[in-house]
Amino acid sequence: MSKQNQILVTRSSMPTFEEYCEEIRDLWDTHFLTNMGAKHKQLEKDLLNYLKTSNITLFTNGHLALECIIAVFDFPKGGEVITTPFTFASTTHAIVRNDLKPVFCDINSEDFTIDASKIESLITEKTCAIVPVHVYGNLCNVEEVEKIAKKYNLKVIYDAAHTFGVEKNGIGVSNFGDASMFSFHATKVFNTIEGGAVTYNDSTLKKKLNDLKNFGITGPESVEYVGGNAKMNEFQAAMGICNLRHVDEEILKRKAVVERYRERLENIEGIKLSIIQEGVKSNYAYFPAVFDNYKYMRDEIFEKLGAANIVARKYFYPLINDFECYRDKYSSNQTPVAKYIADRVLCLPLYADLELEVVDRICDIILK
Ligand SMILES: *Cc1c(COP(=O)(O)O)cnc(C)c1O
Numbered sequence: 001m002s003k004q005n006q007i008l009v010t011r012s013s014m015p016t017f018e019e020y021c022e023e024i025r026d027l028w029d030t031h032f033l034t035n036m037g038a039k040h041k042q043l044e045k046d047l048l049n050y051l052k053t054s055n056i057t058l059f060t061n062g063h064l065a066l067e068c069i070i071a072v073f074d075f076p077k078g079g080e081v082i083t084t085p086f087t088f089a090s091t092t093h094a095i096v097r098n099d100l101k102p103v104f105c106d107i108n109s110e111d112f113t114i115d116a117s118k119i120e121s122l123i124t125e126k127t128c129a130i131v132p133v134h135v136y137g138n139l140c141n142v143e144e145v146e147k148i149a150k151k152y153n154l155k156v157i158y159d160a161a162h163t164f165g166v167e168k169n170g171i172g173v174s175n176f177g178d179a180s181m182f183s184f185h186a187t188k189v190f191n192t193i194e195g196g197a198v199t200y201n202d203s204t205l206k207k208k209l210n211d212l213k214n215f216g217i218t219g220p221e222s223v224e225y226v227g228g229n230a231k232m233n234e235f236q237a238a239m240g241i242c243n244l245r246h247v248d249e250e251i252l253k254r255k256a257v258v259e260r261y262r263e264r265l266e267n268i269e270g271i272k273l274s275i276i277q278e279g280v281k282s283n284y285a286y287f288p289a290v291f292d293n294y295k296y297m298r299d300e301i302f303e304k305l306g307a308a309n310i311v312a313r314k315y316f317y318p319l320i321n322d323f324e325c326y327r328d329k330y331s332s333n334q335t336p337v338a339k340y341i342a343d344r345v346l347c348l349p350l351y352a353d354l355e356l357e358v359v360d361r362i363c364d365i366i367l368k
Pocket residue numbers: 061062063064087088090091133159161162182183184185194195196
């Protein structure tokens with residue numbers, strides 16, 4: 001089979017060519033291509049509204065957004081940050097690149113987010129923050145995390161890269177904790193090609209975040225911080241403005257795909273699906289299946305699908321505490337539940353335009 005017939009784990013959402021061209025037309029009038037121009041301002045406004053939040057700052061990608069929101073709090077060098085290893089490399093790297101020390105907490109096997117009952121025993125006098133991850137679009141136990149953070153006076157910064165548009169009882173996910181990072185990478189539910197944002201409660205952070213993403217330049221003749229360059233450009237923002245118009249429709253199409261997967265794979269012995277969280281409006285970002293004592297091992301299913309030109313992903317495997325760059329200091333044995341899941345989980349193809357016939361074909365291969 002040719003590459004064209006390959007079913008990948010995801011496929012980027014795009015507006016029509018005409019819609020995008022129309023959106024970028026003004027840029028040829030103004031020649032204003034970056035540095036927080038009109039498209040950037042418009043997208044910030046649109047997203048504040050969509051995410052039901054009060055403060056947002058855009059970035060050129062989610063990773064630098066996370067680095068900057070951690071930096072803005074000015075934690076003492078060497079401070080400890082409680083996080084999980086069951087996530088994308090970015091979460092831990094952002095902590096380490098801020099000269100902070102990740103402390104890995106285990107996850108729970110129901111929704112794959114941080115096991116809040118294990119956080120307190122990891123807190124020391126050096127702990128300054130908790131950076132939990134809303135994995136696959138599932139919300140962390142935000143109430144419990146909040147309680148612990150209050151008790152020990154810790155900041156909470158959520159990696160919300162997977163939870164664009166997710167709400168709990170009508171409250172936008174960006175309202176939990178002190179801040180949240182969203183990724184608008186091409187592979188995410190909502191994309192700006194590459195891009196990201198942080199949302200936060202304290203509106204006084206806005207100025208410093210804007211300065212940090214622009215070399216720490218604070219005025220025409222002053223540079224107060226050692227900042228980097230993490231600005232979203234106008235073409236990215238224009239893509240976001242277009243994609244945001246269609247995101248609800250895209251999420252509905254994803255929902256249909258997820259429902260078909262559930263119909264076919266639910267109640268099969270040895271296949272465990274993620275729980276459906278009560279009161280949570282999902283964005284259907286990922287479809288993980290855990291093969292636990294199933295007739296085939298996870299890696300066998302991965303191979304079988306691959307042979308049929310269907311690319312699933314071992315997401316998240318390996319665990320971050322087993323990465324070459326971290327394994328001399330950490331081990332996945334310290335997070336046994338995360339290790340168990342990482343060895344058995346497979347994310348199946350999921351995107352808005354995935355045909356239900358293809359979903360059936362994937363399920364047939366798994367069940368055969
Ligand atoms: C995608 C992702 C990121 C990084 O976002 P980028 O926009 O790709 O830089 C961080 N954390 C998680 C969990 C992600 O999935």
